[in-house]
Amino acid sequence: MAGESAEKKLYDAATIGDVAAFQQLLQGQESIMEEVLQINQELARDLDSKNSSSLHLAAAKGNVGIAKRLLPIAPEMCWWRDCHDMNPIHVAAMKGHDEVLKELLQMDLFPAMERLHRGQTALHLCVKHRQLSTLKLLVEKLGHLVNAQDDDGETILHFAVKSSQVEVINHQLFLFVFSI
Template sequence: MEQRLCEAAIDGNVESLDEIIGADQLILDKVVVGCINPNPLHVATTLGRTQFVQRLVHLKPELVEVLDSRYRSALHLATTKGHFDIVQALVRVREGRQMCLARDRDGKNPLHIAAMEGHGRTLEVLVGTIPHAARVRLDSGETILHLCVKHQQLNTLSLLLQDSRSRVC
């Protein structure tokens, strides 16, 4: 059953997901408590399977709080990959909004990643969701503005500076 769940996540097959849940109504609970690896939400997020992600978070919103071995949430992964629609789906869930503050093993939250990768639209959504997450500094003391400069993301820096009076700085 776990293998079928992984395959459904890879394919983004929502119908298979529903069949699997019909056969084992606790399977998503097993993912939440860490009994199933890989996490189907992380797999589908990484591969950009938007409808599958939407169905998963509708069925089991707590999945957005599950972290991988590097302490990355699905929101970290969606932001890294630039999957804007998935980022939007994840932050619509109450638990997903709080993941804007989650820090990975390197101390980065999803806003830091969006700034480093130059994903401006994603950054706007994340800042709009939890504005103070943009003020979180890395352990080295770097700010989100430092990361933009360091990673040569001047458009993203400009976007943040335009918004600085109200939220970021």
């Protein structure tokens, strides 16, 4: 119940645009986490019932402060997969949390190259969930995956065409023209 009210307060602060209250509430969450980790750093490595780590949750919520605090303690969490077979990089890419993604990619690029169900890449996830800015960020770091095919032989361009994502199609064509 306390977690629900804290989340509601965060939501309300974001909804009305109260940046100061929003930042204060986030800082409070980060402070609590910091205190817990000082008592027992192994708690950073605990998994929930969906096999999600604290880093998965920070990636899903877009909490870059918590991600920054967790990475030095347990950098191996970048590789861990949840019940949906996604690591925290996949989660951040799917949700469009660019700042968290930048932090995760600084640690290690290799988890971002891990394939998902049916051979999809983090780039496929970006297109599938309409995260253009995140796609651009990943293309800068993982350009060699732009033409990667999933198990059905589909690239991110195929995904973009099927879902009429003109911006992604234009971006991919731009990259193609300038790579010749």
